[in-house]
Amino acid sequence: MAEAAVKAVVGNVNSLAVQETTLLCGVNLEVECLKNELERLKWYLKSADAKWRSGDDRVATWVSQIRAVSYEAENVIEVADYMGKRNRLKKGFLGAISRYAHLPGDLITLHKVGVEIKRVRRKLDEIFQSAERLKFNLDTSVVDKVHIDGESQQEYGLIYENIEDDFVMVGFEEEYEEIVDKLVDIEKDLSVVSIVAIGGAGKTTLARKVYSSSIVEQHFEKIAWVTVSEKYKGIDLMKDIMKQIMGARGDLLEQMEEYEVGKKTHDFLLHKRYLVVLDDVWETDTWDQINKKVKAFPNASNGSRVLLTTRKEDVANHIQMPTHVHHLKKLDEDESWKLFNSKALPSHIRRTIIDVYEFEELGRNLARKCDGLPLALAVLGGYLSRNLNTQTWCDILLDWPSTKNGQMMREILARSYKDLANHHLRSCYLYFAAFPEDYKISVLALIEIWIAERFIPHLPNHKQEETAHKYVLDLAQRNLVQVIDRSEVHGWILTVRIHDNLRDWCIEEARQDGFLDVINKTAGQGGPSSSNTMISYRSSVQNLNGDLICHESISNSSRTLVVFRIPSVSFSNQLKLLRVLHVEDSSLENFSRIIGGCIYLRYLRFRRCKGVALPSSIGKLLYLETIDLKSTQMDSVVPKSLWNIPTLRHVYLGNEFSPPRSLRHKELQTFELYLTRAETKYRRHNMVIFLGQMNQLTTFSWAISRIPSEVINIFANMTHLVDIYLNKFNVLKTIPAEFPQSLRCLVLFADIIEQDPMPILEKLPSLVVLELSGYHGRIMSCSAKGFPRMQSLKLDEFSIEE
Template structure:
């Protein structure tokens, strides 16, 4: 990994500049300088990619002085180009062209001619600097153009749950966890090298039997230099014990006592991942209560001394050692999946490479997995030519086997994938990031290539799938329908790439400071920007040029929020604000009530992405709403109830996420639909008594997700008419509330949605009085709909494609729910929550034959059920706040049918409002 990453970013900006200089109003000399700069950067990047030593930060083809000069030049170039593009309209008006000869030059040019001339001169100097870095011709290597599959070629983009080579260790770990020994025990896993400790423990941690055995499970990645108080706070906030207030104000002793008292009442499993100091365990030795109920702690570490000392009374630590050749090859073939698409003798041909593959992987599972996925990504018709080249190339590397494989896998990524992948190093180690958030950040940063035939979100999703398929990004959690929900960079990759990303100035992070008291979930703001550079002979780079600011949800507020507010104050301070005008991302998610100056947006006119999610702010400055480049505005889980009508003029807005926010109607519905022609997500819009067509919603033809709240019976049917015209809509959320008291009001779905071409996810809140639902629905959520027994039977027959059905509070008001035979043929997930009138539930033969997950919560009158034993595919049954008699009845039924493989949990939690 090296300068090819920032060079790729600069090339993207130069290509945008090339589009701008095609206009007649731009100084003609720029054209040549732009093309020469692109050619020179391509030459340098090719040399970097062809250099033999790909494991180092920069290939040895460049001297250290060349390296420093090159990076400085690249970052300075980015600053100049971003500044110029920010002040230059991409499309000039025809009127300007016509008046060019009539008006003085100053009036004809959007940017004064002398500014353009000065920029052209600076770009010319940049080209000279690039050429000066290395002007001697280099012999070209025979670098074959290896073609890799895209997600269109292979839909197998997900990692599997197989523990190839670790079966015995996993079995031993499970046995220790659920052994009959009642006293608290600490189980240590140790290996000096990256062997997959975290992945192994995570899969055991998520097993059904482990989830059933331990009522409380907590996972904590332990950074270095963590303070005891911070560790205790984060542990407490992960334990299901209701709302915690004021823990940040407690002393260490008070927190320790509270944790002890809480854990005494639970059988818990706590994972302390990547412990680097014995002092961490000493912090927790007292508050980890031993209630003699079988509680366990799992500790992973690279240090055998720590592993053996944390619990001298326990069995010896589980030590992970490099795989034997037999296990290594078994794991490699498990990850090398190209055989599904090739001739049957592919694996026989592969045997000739066995010795070389085993040699370069060194028995390390992460290296084996990465190499297996890399090789299986090669197009089938080029497979063995590509393998020959890559294996010979990797044999020339001189670092550890894992580092060599990591460097090789990174080098073989396309330039845009390199940028997207490295962006995850911005987040703390083991941090789970929302996939939706990540894709939108990639787009805002300009990492996603534009296309005339595909939406940026679809292209970004393909990038993610490819990185997942190569095991360079792992999926942390999934939604109920199987889609990716959160993801993270594997810990061993984060260890490798985070320092290198900082070295090349791709990111500048605060959460890595030695004196930083915050940890994963309470990290300091991270800035994806060039770090401050020393003075060199290259053009001077402006200090503190901030291109993005990304925060992480804070578990504690004090210091974290103070630094956030100081940062925001700096932006609007004219004496210190140089460079902030280029910011593309301002992500303040989780910062508690940050200070948003009324003119903040005027200093950040280049912003593409703004998130105030979970900040608790009361208002959004109009200067932010008026930003010309804004693509994503996330106001979810704030106290914002009103937004300026100028948001309808946001021509580039793609995602507007809110929670029941009122926005005045635009002056013209036609104007709003024209301005917001790119909008894809619009949620939480409160339209009250208005017709949604007056907002121009029927003209938002690119909408994929829409959420509306109405106030009257007469207005509820109108949104349904509106969405029938939105052929790309996939998700629709409709709430019908009484204006005065906020109670659910009646509505009926008018019009025919049965044949809607794309609508697959529907959420309805309000008293449902009938109507036709789309037959191709896959997810249906009902709340306060008060449907009766006959309607429930109809749903089972009319929705043959339904995968997920959620029946929340008062969605069903009958006493008896009968699922008829043949009903819900594809249903996989069913949730019955707070159905206060339900007394009996019957599953007839042939009903819900594919059901895998069933959750019944807070149905306090439910006394009996019949037919649960008929659900042959049921894997997980969760009962929450249910009568003990009902729970015992279910247990007896399952036991009598030998259904011990089903995860049955029964928790008593405080009810959650689903309104």
């Protein structure tokens, strides 16, 4: 993965503004030489990789040096680039001078840049000399495949039909019927049905199929699904269940103690027939823990049930109530072939193969080798669907490892990972190690991180977001990630999860490569890389029992810090090189004092955090692309300096927001504003003017108790808008005649809509999803040729006569 680091750095350096002669003067030549040397370095890395993985410590040291010097090169060049950005934003007399000449401070900075570049080049010279001593070949023959075939939006959506739905089962039909029957039988007492099997055997897939069946949905009045995993907190599980069964708001749940959550859940379920699914339970006392403060799940003698999945039989038998334990069998030979065939040779591929029978013969032998494990069959099938030559299939069959030593799944994963098209996609896949076990990953947030990390290349005629969506699609088609939700509007994958076995492999690979280190209460402090010389430049901290003090646990060279569920996070001034900062469910210390110094930060996300105050120095973050403060408790109003950042593209804000008078940089693509508090105040006129300047938006979302009616008129000039979410207006007297022709999704809620909206909205040529609430009129009329692309229509709180 040092290769990925070098290539990402080269790509980023090429995009920086430091090529301007007026900025760098004599340093410009040094920059060009440095870039050329980094380019040359890439070709040695192919040869180094094989030797490094064979266990040569000298090569490990050499690879570590390459990564370090690449990041040092990027850092020093961005110092000069930052200076140029800052000067271009200056106003008044000093601003005019700095744009045409260099101020004394700038000359000092440029001198330091020149000295630093020479130092980095000396390091590179030493690295090249080491390459000669280590006898690396200069390999220019292998080129990464970075081209993504173009498809229209319609064709792109259809590709998803080729992904086998996670809920489609092979070989579990009888078991599915048996478990459904147990859940809906006539037994009145509260009881448990447990599914027991090893990892990768299909427990969750079967449970999902049962949970989503129409029989179960109709039988139970309330259903809830929670994933427990190895590291869980009972209070979090209970809040999740309460949210699902009662529709409780997240901000209200945050204020509730464990006893109150349990009591309200008990009282609500006392008169309901319910089903609660506990997926992936590891500990025998889990049921006791979530009922510790109060018995949350009552036995009302009405046929309520608990469905549990686990790898351990003692867990299945521990709950003190009637229990049916179902041991999930492995797939037999025919079932294994059926699943493997659906992944490796789906119908759209079979049609293109002449000698399909030869592949079938090899495929049956390979399917037998997977020992009846659905995960192994799916991942191997996904890999072989991209390698349709019989020699490859024969080689895998001949080299097949023994299943007794537990290496089978690892070998399949390693092959599939190595087969990914380029280093960009391999970096994207290893990034899944950053997320906790069984975590539902938002693809939109993931893509914003990938872009901030410079994993997504700039390709002709392709937006980076489009390329990233296709990367997610590729990983899904290979069965390396599990698809949870897809978008009705775009056909895109919205949320994914990675299987525990695949995540464990990603963590080990990421640590070995020095790509990312995972710190949790199991692994303890970070740093278990493959060698003492390999430094991880990214850290993911998950579910520690105690607080996180960054200067003790995180390297001052760290470029990425991802934190989940830590009681308190104390930041330090050592984190000046951060590019990505992502924190969830934590309380922050010292953040406002250090953020102004993190000038390279590109991605800043706080979700469900406390102690967040944004100082005016946030405006110094001239590379910031995404800021996400949704569902976070703010201790300050968002400063107006935020809107001066020229690179800002995606903004998600909560309550503490006051619109500035003007928007200096109008390149925003996403703006989402959630003003949930009734006491939130803003000037209606200023807000409308502020929003009206965002003419490059593709997504606009605003949730507040009373949206100013004037807002409905601002969209005519937003010609790029694709998604609009408005919740909600008081009274809308009229619907504007003009909406963006690019609009694909419109969600519009109001207490009262007086004018029939359909004659206007039906003319939108691209509209796919429409949700409306509040129309009160005598008639609603749609023409025969209206809504040419409509797929989903939801009407709520409508009152019409005709």
